[in-house]
Amino acid sequence: MNIKLITTTYHDDQKNTYEDTKDFSTDQGVEMKVVNLYPEMEYQTFDGFGGAITEAAGYTFSLMSEEKQKRILEAYFGPTGNRYNLVRTHIDSSDFSLGQYAALEDPEDREFKTFTLERDEKYIIPFLTQAKQTAVQPLSVMLSPWSPPAFMKTNGQRTFGGSLKPEYREFWADYICHYIKQYRDKEFNIDMLTIQNEPNATQTWDSCLYTAEQEKEFLRDYLYPALVKNNLEDIEVSIWDHNKERMFERACTIIDAETDKMVAGVAFHWYTGEHFDAIRLVREKFPDKKLIFTEGCVEYSRFSEAGQLENAQMYAYDIIGNINAGMNAFIDWNILLNKEGGPNHVGNFCDAPIMCDTDNDIVQEKLSYTYIGHFSRYIEPGAKRIASTKYTDKMNVVALKNPNGSICVVMLNRSTEEVPVALRLAGQVTEFVVPAGAIVTGLI
Structure with a gap:
């Protein structure tokens, strides 16, 4: 041996x-x-690794030469690259979009006649299509909303938090299902969904607040019935999709005898510290749920002085701790950004494992890319810790x-x-x- x-x-x-x-x-x-x-x-069984194809990533990708696009695709999805099999993208705009948008803006259109994926078709879908064609294994895609359309919210805007108006809960659930079906019609394997990105954060960018009780009620009374009505029961719904320190309380509040079948997993981010014991608690309390890391990045606003080694070690330390605590999958945030750490329509610039100088057609693989590859290239989907x-x-x-x-x-x-x-x-x-x-x- x-x-x-x-x-x-x-x-x-x-x-x-x-x-x-x-x-x-x-x-x-x-x-x-x-x-x-x-x-x-x-x-636990480990399902794989991936990253987010945001509009910012897709736009940056579109500005690169065909040769460099192929290099990026091979680096992430090809047999000699990091072998990603998971992708996350946003329903309507996020902070890593070129601006705010929604697929439907007409409050009176309950039949989705004006619904359009025009924005997604510019940059996200072309990148996602090529990723699917390059991937060495079937690509699973997660959708996450940052905000409902502005007219559905209590503050009348996509930004600065606000909540979903009660009278729009059913329509918003149908909207999410329509989004999923539109992507599936384009032959993307949408099989994962989170209810709301960072439901506990009021952000200057697209955001929407849900208490645990509100998230539970929306899932139980509106979203899950809409999924059933649209023959989308196979979609794996994850709750929370926010930082680790409150994931145990959130899971305990939402998951009960009635909602257990509706919740496939708990999604979490890393921005408030390691909290590996929080993951371990959820694993112990809910052993059948998938625990999925859905977002993490090196924020320039917090880590601008850190070097590549510190950034890469942050990734590896978190991946090791998360897996040992019970994590089932790891999805990084933007898989590539421009040299400024964007574009981002509110200036929330961040690092990414691959950065692109779009003016000079230069691809830079950061050390964090290599560190993630130390896991993703060798741990196969279906592996057991x-x-x-x-x-x-x-x-x-x-x-x-x-x-x-x-x-x-x-x-x-x-x-x-x-x-x-x-x-x-x-x-x-x-x-x-x-x-x-x-x-x-x-x-x-």
């Missing part, structure tokens, strides 16, 4: 990724510097068993010292070093 090690280091703004192979030998009783893997102890133990807090470890029986272990060393490892598995052991500030993926 042997292990293939893929290591990425980063020094003086230079990335170095290299491979090595180590043989296992019989365990002679090693006790020090041990990392244990126990494939017989299985936990397995048990592991480690000897030091200088390193973070997660291990999964792929459907073909291979084992993938990812080790992150955020310290300034190398970490030696004696990896033990099934009576066998092999020894190697995780360099300072490095990430290592091992394949057995």
Whole structure:
């Protein structure tokens, strides 16, 4: 038995990724510097990795040459790239749109005669189409609304929060279903839906507030009946879609004997800290629900001074902690942006794993792209998390068993010292070093 090690280091703004192979030998009783893997102890199934194709991403993509577009597609969806199998996009506009818009603006049009995906067809759908054609496995798509049309809201605008007017709850549920059906008619595999992006945040961009009770009522009395009426019961609905620190309370309030069948999962973001124990609590309380990371990015407003290594480590640390706590899938935010971190119609600029200089047709793969790939290239959809133990807090470890029986272990060393490892598995052991500030993926 042997292990293939893929290591990425980063020094003086230079990335170095290299491979090595180590043989296992019989365990002679090693006790020090041990990392244990126990494939017989299985936990949740992992569905895959992905990112968001926003209007901003689609617009940026459209400005690149055909050669660079192909490179981007291969980098994310191709067999030698990060092998994404999940995509999230927005219902109507989000902050990462070129401006505000809705597919229907006429309050009197209850038959969707004026409904149009014209905006989506400019930039989102062409990018999504090419992603689907490039992907090495079927592409699952999640839809998430940032706001209902302005006329449906208490504040009469898409921005600054506001709530859904009670008299529009049924219409909004039908609107969401119509959106799904329009995408499915274009042969996209829309199989996931969140009820509202960040329902607890009043933003300067597209936003809408729901209390837990309001979200529960909307799902139970309007959205789920609309899905059934439209033969969309197969859509997996996730609640919350916001930061981790309140996901347990939200799940406890919404999920009961009546709504249990309506809720497929709980979606969460990372912007208020790691809160891995919050994920673990939801996993323990609701073991049959999918726990899906649906958004995270490096915000320039908060992390403008951080370098590429810190940003990449933020991704890897969160992915490892989330999976160990029970996460089923990871969907990054914008899969690419322009060199300014946009476009964004309210100036909420952010980093992305791939950035594009559209003026000079330059594609820049950030270190975060490589770090995500240390997971997504080797963890197959359908993998099972397995048990592991480690000897030091200088390193973070997660291990999964792929459907073909291979084992993938990812080790992150955020310290300034190398970490030696004696990896033990099934009576066998092999020894190697995780360099300072490095990430290592091992394949057995």
